[in-house]
Amino acid sequence: MLQELSIQRLSQKLTLKEKKIFESLSGYKNLSEKFEPYNPFNLDPKEIRTIISNDISCISNLGSIAYPLEDDLWFKGQIVLEDGPNENKNRNIEWVNKVLNDIGVGASDASTIRHNLHLNLLYAYTQVAIFLRKYGKHFEEIIDDIKVGDELYFENGGLKLFEDEHYQIWNWDLTLKLLEEKFSEHMPFILFLDESLSISYARNYTIERRKLILNSLKNYLKKLSEFNIIPVAVYFSLDRGLVNCGLKCTLCKDIKCSTCNRFSDQEMLFKTFYDKYFLYNVLTKNYSRTPYFRPLNPVIAESAEKLNIDLIAFYVRVDESVLRVEFPKMFLEENEDMVNLIHKAVVADSILSGGYPLTLSRAHELAVLSGRDRSAVHEIVYNKVLELCNKYGYNLELKFSKKSELKVRGIV
Numbered sequence: 001m002l003q004e005l006s007i008q009r010l011s012q013k014l015t016l017k018e019k020k021i022f023e024s025l026s027g028y029k030n031l032s033e034k035f036e037p038y039n040p041f042n043l044d045p046k047e048i049r050t051i052i053s054n055d056i057s058c059i060s061n062l063g064s065i066a067y068p069l070e071d072d073l074w075f076k077g078q079i080v081l082e083d084g085p086n087e088n089k090n091r092n093i094e095w096v097n098k099v100l101n102d103i104g105v106g107a108s109d110a111s112t113i114r115h116n117l118h119l120n121l122l123y124a125y126t127q128v129a130i131f132l133r134k135y136g137k138h139f140e141e142i143i144d145d146i147k148v149g150d151e152l153y154f155e156n157g158g159l160k161l162f163e164d165e166h167y168q169i170w171n172w173d174l175t176l177k178l179l180e181e182k183f184s185e186h187m188p189f190i191l192f193l194d195e196s197l198s199i200s201y202a203r204n205y206t207i208e209r210r211k212l213i214l215n216s217l218k219n220y221l222k223k224l225s226e227f228n229i230i231p232v233a234v235y236f237s238l239d240r241g242l243v244n245c246g247l248k249c250t251l252c253k254d255i256k257c258s259t260c261n262r263f264s265d266q267e268m269l270f271k272t273f274y275d276k277y278f279l280y281n282v283l284t285k286n287y288s289r290t291p292y293f294r295p296l297n298p299v300i301a302e303s304a305e306k307l308n309i310d311l312i313a314f315y316v317r318v319d320e321s322v323l324r325v326e327f328p329k330m331f332l333e334e335n336e337d338m339v340n341l342i343h344k345a346v347v348a349d350s351i352l353s354g355g356y357p358l359t360l361s362r363a364h365e366l367a368v369l370s371g372r373d374r375s376a377v378h379e380i381v382y383n384k385v386l387e388l389c390n391k392y393g394y395n396l397e398l399k400f401s402k403k404s405e406l407k408v409r410g411i412v
Helices: 004-016 018-038 045-053 057-062 089-102 164-182 200-204 207-226 240-251 265-271 276-282 330-334 338-351 358-367 371-392 402-409
Strands: 065-068 105-113 123-134 137-148 153-155 159-161 189-193 229-235 293-296 311-318 321-328
Touching: 004 018, 018 240, 018 276, 045 065, 045 240, 057 065, 057 240, 065 240, 089 338, 105 164, 105 338, 105 358, 105 371, 123 164, 123 189, 123 358, 137 164, 137 358, 164 207, 189 338, 189 358, 200 207, 207 229, 229 338, 240 265, 276 311, 276 321, 311 338, 321 330, 321 338, 330 338, 338 358
Parallel strands: 105 189, 189 229
Antiparallel strands: 065 293, 105 123, 123 137, 153 159, 229 321, 293 311, 311 321
């Protein structure tokens, strides 16, 4: 917790640095104008594909790349919704209700209490919630699960405790179970996910961990497709792939990443630049979207042609928010109007909560475990341990280590 004295000191220091703050913000504005010619959305998609395809190393060296689809798809669909909402709020709500009556929209979220090595009993608890709005009605369901002891180990040449990917897979499995048991009669519908389907965060994983989460994600998406559910990731993100695409196709035009020794000062400035500043140059009209592209990174793509997961991605503006949207490309292949449907659904649902999908907010509210909830789960587990000890005559306790006990209790 930040002390009051620290807050006062911070305020004083910021007052002294007002000039630096202004110069920094002004510098970003100037840089935004300089970057405009290198915005990948303003470049010829054929040129982008040629440059990136000729140098596979740029995907691993730069981390991620925004790769345009075929020319006839790059600008396909409605960049600005032709029958979209307008600035009249009353008419906006009419439009939203019409869209959400035509398109079923749901959302999934999860909250987890992970194992605590400071406890002498290993356990983890997770809760998954789904909120669905369809035909003017809403439906909500929760599923939970607990793993104890060796259920939190996985075999991989020896016993190892759960890591991030195992908790993610656990949540995916519970989501599928809840959908199958409670929502089968409501299918089909769009399911919003507050997570990245391009899983770029897994770049830092070992090869084995990366392979595990990638295979599990592919299975998750396959199952959702079998349920006739369209998974759509919607989240706040300023992906480096767009900046990297601009760098690769202009400043690095004649130099392959595999042979490039160092970036120029201008390139280094662009590498630390936020996408938002030039996304606004594309998203000039409210509720508009960017052309859609294929996100590539070393986790989901070995090259521009060899993909482990083939995704469509675009950015959309809702009031002052810029949202990133991703979904599997196969749904576009089945229905060429899919981008417009998803574009409408994201905008309509986000208008209701001021720039972020309302269904995701509701799913989050259902799934979230507050501090009080976490204490209640711990107490339930603790009481069960005492009950079993009495039943079987064991003298065991569920307790914290001294360090954790002091953290929970506080020091007087």
